[in-house]
Amino acid sequence: MNNVELHPANEPMLQRLPAKLTELGTGMMIRRALPNRQKRMIGAWCFLDHAGPMDIGNGEGMRVGPHPHTGLQTFTWMIEGEVLHRDSLGFEQVIRPNQVNLMTAGRGISHSEESPAQHSSRLQLAQFWIALPNEHRYCQPAFQHYPDLPVILQDGFRVTLLVGEALGERAPTEVYTPLVAMDFTANEAATTQLSLNPDFEYGVLVLEGEAVVMGEILTAGVLLDLGIGRTELNMQSTGATRLLLIGGEPFKEDILLWWNFVARTQDEVIEYTRLWNAGEHFGGVKGFQGERLIAPTLPEGVKVHS
C-alpha cells in the first residue's frame, strides 16, 4: 500500500479516525486506533492499542497468554502500573512507567503479558506494532528493555523521545525504517510547536485530557491523521494532558495483518497459523500459569487482503 495521501489542493491530510473498543485477553477493554478502515498504517506503525487508564485494584489486571508474532516489532510504552513480559527467548522483564519494551518478532517469537502478582492498582499503557521491511522480516527474534529515554522540557510539556530523532535528541530504540514517536505530557494548559519532517506521515493520539492539534479538539479515542508534507505542528493542552505523536516514512510494501502475524501473502498466514497451533516454530514461554492462545484458522475460501 502507498500511504502518500494529499488532498486535491495539495494540502496535507487532516482527518479524525475513531478508535475501536476491543477486548484484550479476558475482559480488558482497550482502544484500537490502527488499523482503521480509512487508514492502515502511519509509516511502519501498523497497530495502535491504548489500554486504560483503569483501576485494576488487587484483581488479575492484564493477562494475555502465550501467543506468537512474526514480521513486526511490538513496542510497549508503560504509563501507569507494571506488566510482566515473558518470551520464547527466555526473557522475563517487568516494565514500569516511563520505560519501553521492544520485541522484534522477525521470523517468529512467542510471548505472554500479565500484571505481576504484586501490582499497582492503576494500569495504563500503549502497545504499538511496527511492521518490519522485507529485508528484516525474517531476522532473528530479539527483545530489548529501555529503562531510560531522552526527556526534553519544552513550553510546559515534558517530551519523552520514544523512537527516532527530534529536538536535538536521539532515542536508543532500534527500529528498521525511519520512524519517530514522542510522548507529550502537560500538567496544565500549555502551547508548543514542533518541526516536522515533510517526508514523514504523522498521527496524534490523545491518551488523557484534551488537546488542540492543528485546530482540532482531541480527547482519548480519536486518532488525528496528519498525513504527509507538513513542516510544523501546533499543539495546545487545555489542562492535564498526555498525547503521543507518531510518524514515519510511508511504508513501501503491502503488508498482510492477520491475528498476531504481519506477513505478505495469505499462504504465509496459513502456514504460521498451522505451525503455531501445532506447537512448532515459535518456541515456548516458560512460567505463565495458563493456556496458550489458539490461532483462529482462516475459514475455507476466505481471502484476507492487505
Ligand code: MN
Ligand atoms: Mn503480543
